[in-house]
Amino acid sequence: xxxxxxxxxxxxxxxxxxxxxxxxxxxxxxxxxxxxxxxxxxxxxxxxxxxxxxxxxxxxxxxxxxxxxxxxxxxxxxxxxxxxxxxxxxxxxxxxxxxxxxxxxxxxxxxxxxxxxxxxxxxxxxxxxxxxxxxxxxxxxxxxxxxxxxxxxxxxxxxxxxxxxxxxxxxxxxxxxxxxxxxxxxxxxxxxxxxxxxxxxxxxxxxxxxxxxxxxxxxxxxxxxxxxxxxxxxxxxxxxxxxxxxxxxxxxxxxxxxxxxxxxxxxxxxxxxxxxxxxxxxxxxxxxxxxxxxxxxxxxxxxxxxxxxxxxxxxxxxxxxxxxxxxxxxxxxxxxxxxxxxxxxxxxxxxxxxxxxxxxxxxxxxxxxxxxxxxxxxxxxxxxxxxxxxxxxxxxxx
Numbered sequence: 001x002x003x004x005x006x007x008x009x010x011x012x013x014x015x016x017x018x019x020x021x022x023x024x025x026x027x028x029x030x031x032x033x034x035x036x037x038x039x040x041x042x043x044x045x046x047x048x049x050x051x052x053x054x055x056x057x058x059x060x061x062x063x064x065x066x067x068x069x070x071x072x073x074x075x076x077x078x079x080x081x082x083x084x085x086x087x088x089x090x091x092x093x094x095x096x097x098x099x100x101x102x103x104x105x106x107x108x109x110x111x112x113x114x115x116x117x118x119x120x121x122x123x124x125x126x127x128x129x130x131x132x133x134x135x136x137x138x139x140x141x142x143x144x145x146x147x148x149x150x151x152x153x154x155x156x157x158x159x160x161x162x163x164x165x166x167x168x169x170x171x172x173x174x175x176x177x178x179x180x181x182x183x184x185x186x187x188x189x190x191x192x193x194x195x196x197x198x199x200x201x202x203x204x205x206x207x208x209x210x211x212x213x214x215x216x217x218x219x220x221x222x223x224x225x226x227x228x229x230x231x232x233x234x235x236x237x238x239x240x241x242x243x244x245x246x247x248x249x250x251x252x253x254x255x256x257x258x259x260x261x262x263x264x265x266x267x268x269x270x271x272x273x274x275x276x277x278x279x280x281x282x283x284x285x286x287x288x289x290x291x292x293x294x295x296x297x298x299x300x301x302x303x304x305x306x307x308x309x310x311x312x313x314x315x316x317x318x319x320x321x322x323x324x325x326x327x328x329x330x331x332x333x334x335x336x337x338x339x340x341x342x343x344x345x346x347x348x349x350x351x352x353x354x355x356x357x358x359x360x361x362x363x364x365x366x367x368x369x370x371x372x373x374x375x376x377x378x379x380x381x382x383x384x385x386x387x388x389x390x391x392x393x394x395x396x397x398x
Contacts, residue, residue, distance in 0.1 A: 110128065110397065111397055113126050114179045115181065116176060117184065118182065134184070134191055135189065147382060151369050154224060158223045158230050164179035222394050223394075224391070235363045237365070238339075238358040238366070239265050240315070243365060243386065256388045258388050259312055264371020276351070276352055276353075279297075285334050286321075286335075306319070307319060315328060339359060342354060364383070
């Protein structure tokens with residue numbers, strides 16, 4: 001009888017655990033929660049670096065990834081995941097017509113940037129070439145294809161140039177005269193060569209840095225334009241097969257930041273992730289984020305979520321939780337999900353969130369760019385694919 005009882009208990013445990021193990025899911029403890037990100041002005045908010053994103057994924061033991069594929073022939077200890085880059089300068093208004101851009105343009109002071117350091121309060125003066133190399137080093141693994149790295153370089157330079165001119169038109173006092181802000185000590189926005197070598201070692205780090213330099217040099221000074229203005233070159237790590245419209249993420253819209261197909265993302269590692277929350281853990285996380293107070297949760301947990309609204313790209317734009325309508329981005333931020341493209345199921349007394357992609361989904365997908373580059377597309381093809389209707393020009397002073 002004792003043997004039979006032990007066998008029954010083992011079988012019961014296996015039946016309960018195998019489905020969750022197959023999903024790669026672990027629970028979040030009720031005492032752990034995340035608050036939504038602070039509302040930082042566009043010029044202050046620094047793009048998130050590749051290494052910062054990597055640390056968040058692998059240091060959070062309660063966030064479990066479901067790998068889709070693994071990259072081969074990677075250099076040892078290379079950064080394995082691009083940045084989320086959840087930041088964006090002010091959007092320009094939508095327009096139905098686009099002025100033809102010249103083959104080369106001249107804009108004042110496009111050869112250097114003054115960057116406010118969010119950690120130290122110092123100002124760093126970087127030439128455009130130095131900044132672009134440092135930015136790409138923080139934002140994309142050096143083992144990506146040369147064409148993807150070139151596309152990222154043009155996006156980084158365009159992003160910085162647009163932020164600089166937006167701030168010149170309407171200066172942000174918190175920047176203390178700088179063009180925009182970054183946080184290099186935390187690998188946000190850009191990273192110095194010294195930090196890079198410290199993290200990856202002299203030999204590996206030098207090899208990675210040289211690879212990025214070789215990608216940046218041929219495209220130095222190229223900028224993406226719409227109506228002869230540098231565009232808001234938003235980018236993200238992984239989309240869910242189709243990029244998102246900017247108007248679903250930020251205030252305003254831009255005719256070049258509209259949904260496009262991105263089939264290569266499905267092959268990215270960690271394309272799908274899953275997170276499990278107890279009802280108490282969900283209550284605590286959402287109440288700490290200020291979305292609902294714990295007293296507003298009522299009824300059976302299985303009926304808490306309803307009326308999901310999605311964009312054409314599949315991202316949750318709105319949902320109803322215990323009778324209150326909330327935005328998908330707010331849920332994502334409060335729970336620390338990798339994107340707002342998610343589904344929710346109530347299983348065995350817990351909420352299972354299945355998430356696709358990583359980042360806001362707007363603009364260039366970095367893993368999508370890598371897929372296109374590996375399949376013979378040029379950096380120009382990549383940028384024209386993800387930024388609809390733009391022109392690519394070279395600054396006259398480069």
